Amino acid sequence: MKFSFNYLCTLVFAIVSLTGCAQTKSSNDSSLKDLDGTIINSKQIIKGTTKLDDTDGTILSGNGSFNLQKNAKLTIDSKLTILHNKQLFFGEGEVDFLTGSVEQLNVVWFGATPNDASSDASAIQRTIDAAIHSKGVSVVYFPPGEYIIDKPLLALRDKNKNGVYDFLNLTLKGHQLAYNNPGDGKSGVSVLKANKEIPFIFGVQAARGLHIKNMVFDGFITKKFSPEDLIYKSSNQLYKQNRYAPLSAIVIDPFSSKKPKNGGYEGFDGYYTEIRASTHILIEGSAIENFPTGISITPNGETQQGDSVIINFTRFTNLVNGIVICQTQSRNIVVDKCSFGRMKYCFNSEDFGEQNGILPEVNNIKVADGVAWLYKANGNVAYGHFRNVYTEELYGIGYSVLNKQPLNFEGCVFKLRPMKDNTKQSLNPCILRADNASFIGCTFLVGGGKSNNEPIVMDVKKATFINSYLDTYPINIGKSIVNTNITDYYNSSLRKIKLNKAPWNDRKYEKIKTLKVLYDKKLNEYRFKNESSYKKGDFIFGQIALNLEPFRNEKIVTIIGQVNKVKNKTIFFESNLLEKQDKLVKIIEK
Structure with missing residues (x-):
């Protein structure tokens, strides 16, 4: 051992009773009798700056824990072995875990208790803060269960407390692959549950490496959106949101150098001090449900150089917006192997922040269960590449005006929802509006067991179809009707449509x-x-x-x-x- 038993007890832990502090080579516990290290089995009071650096390791058993007084700091430079599943750290002081002390931080150590209906936000925030500021660990682990969140969680590193944000690295890790919130920790999933309207569940600013894995983010919306409401109601009618502060399960870079005049997140005025954006973010194996917006990327209204966001194998359901992209510099956003259900827009790059976001690279996703639109975009910077997108019950693909860059669809299947009989007949669907779009190996079908009395209209000025299939229902293309001078067809069933050849329906x-x-x-x-x-x-x-x-x-x-x-x-x-x-x-x- 590096330090003697008496030195550790009197100087490191400042305890009153030696026998209550620690034991070495305890003969009373057979599981510890061959271990050489510090054994702590009661709560230790930490004042001032203290370091635990037993090179032989430290064992926490029984009620072993630390009560960190105000302004105290405990640095752990000893490998911890924890033999109980209780809270380890109490009080207001800080803990710094050095390399080799622990592999991850368990939110239970800081006071979070799943499935007890009480708020866990403060305990989880302490865990996140410890992971951000520690030199040797950046992983926060959530054991299975539901954790109540009644105020936003924020990952932000202001080391000198002067409003200048330092880059941070962080991982939030749930217990196992998530699908939804089954309640009370069933199915072994880890759930962050918002029990009331809050600006966001989790926000991050200036990350240089953020990994969210196997987490469920369950929002405060308690009713399911109906397909009719998603089609006929505006976004704000479904749930009113501020342009610069979308109510989100996850928000990336919510703050800028100054709070927007007409918005911003309430209660966070003092955080609008710095332009520093996040990059290299991976969200995977998770589920996001029952929120106005799933993920918001840079909604603060100021251009920031953040990019490289990958969202993989994640489920989005019962939202107004799935993913919103709010500025031109949010580039290299990739969405892969995700599923979207029951929402107005899967992707929205027009309504929030600077309102000029770039559509992501979208691959291998499934859209079903009553989605109104695949995307909504600001046409000037729409871009948009959609590959192997499979949809069912989709009302419309999307729209952007004046997009000079082509929207590209490859290997997509669009099973479109027809209009209901005797319901809003004047609102016949226009499934796509764009200046420039290409479809390669795509299929267009209309189903759902209801009669489609109106045409499915594509309002596309320049459209190219290669080896694509059209169902028997008419689609009129090129400013709502085919113009063969501007529309190309290669080995496609759409070649059958010529100017004025397709009737609006089957009547004579x-x-x-x-x-x-x-x-x-x-x-x-x-x-x-x-x-x-x-x-x-x-x-x-x-x-x-x-x-x-x-x-x-x-x-x-x-x-x-x-x-x-x-x-x-x-x-x-x-x-x-x-x-x-x-x-x-x-x-x-x-």
Whole structure:
């Protein structure tokens, strides 16, 4: 042993009773009789700066623990062997674990108690703080069970307490692979449960390596969103959120150099002091449910150089937004092997923060159980690569306007939800709006056992389809209807769709809603009753394609041609109207 027994008892632990402090080579406990080290079996009071550095190790048994007085600091430079599952650290002082002392920090050591209905937030926060500031350990372990969170947990390292954030490294690790919150630690999962509305369950600022593994984040929303509400209600109608402070299970870099004038996280004013972002973040094997937003990335309204976020094998359900990306510098975000269910948007890069986020790289995900939209994006920086996405009961793929960079879809299966009979008939779906999109090896199906009385409309200016399959329902492409001059088809069933060849439905005649014109399916002509109603140069307006957000109270009427001549109650018109079409699209209030 490096220090004598009496030296450890009197100087290191400052105890009153030697016999209550420690024993060496205890003959009363056969399991310890061959061990050479310090044995602590009662609570030790720590004052000032104290170091535990027995080179032969330290054993905590019985009621062995430490009561750290205010401003005290205990440095542990001795390998700990813990023979009980009780709280180890009490009081307000700090603990610094050096290399080799422990492999991970158990939240129970700092007072967290799963499944007891009392708040565990303070105990878990102490554990996180110890992991962030310790030199030898950065892993926080959660034994199975439900931990009540009534205030946000925050990983932030301000070593000098001057508002200048230091980079940190941290791992939050649950007991085993998570699926959902089965309650009371059933199935051996580790759950952080928000028992009331809070800004976020876990936030991190300026991480240089963050790993969240096998955790369940269960929010405060108690009802399941219905598919109808997700379609017809706005995001704020579903749950009101501040642009700069989305209510999130996990928020990455919530703070910036100053709090936004019209928002920011309430109660955290003093944290808006520094621009320093996170990078190299891995979230895997986890579940996020019952929150307005699942994961928010840099919502603070200020551009920060954070990137490299990987979200893998994680389940998102019953949310308004799955993942929100809030600025252009949040790059290299990869979502792989995840599942999304019951939410309005899986990915939203338009509504929060700077409102100009970049869509992530999305691979091998499943979308089901009533998702309204795959994505919502700010078109100027949309990007977006979606590979092997499988969807069921999807209302629409998504939309972004003015995206010059192409949206790419490869090997995706879109099983679309049709409109319900006698329900909101005026809100027929427009499954995709974009300036530039390509589909390679994709399949479009409409199912669900309900009649689809309206067309599924793609509002795409430049669309390319390669080896893609279209179900029997009509899809009209290229400003709501096919324009063969701007849309390419290669080895695709979509080649069957030509300009004015696809009827709006299977009826022989279909009334054009904006003009008294009938489309004759057999003759491929538009006919009208009053020849004097039209003259050369008039524009023929086609099917109304609604704005993708119905609550915006507007409709977009698209042009299908310009009258060339009128003869025998037949309109002949030119269809190559791409340049004019952009200028002549009209907005009509409902």
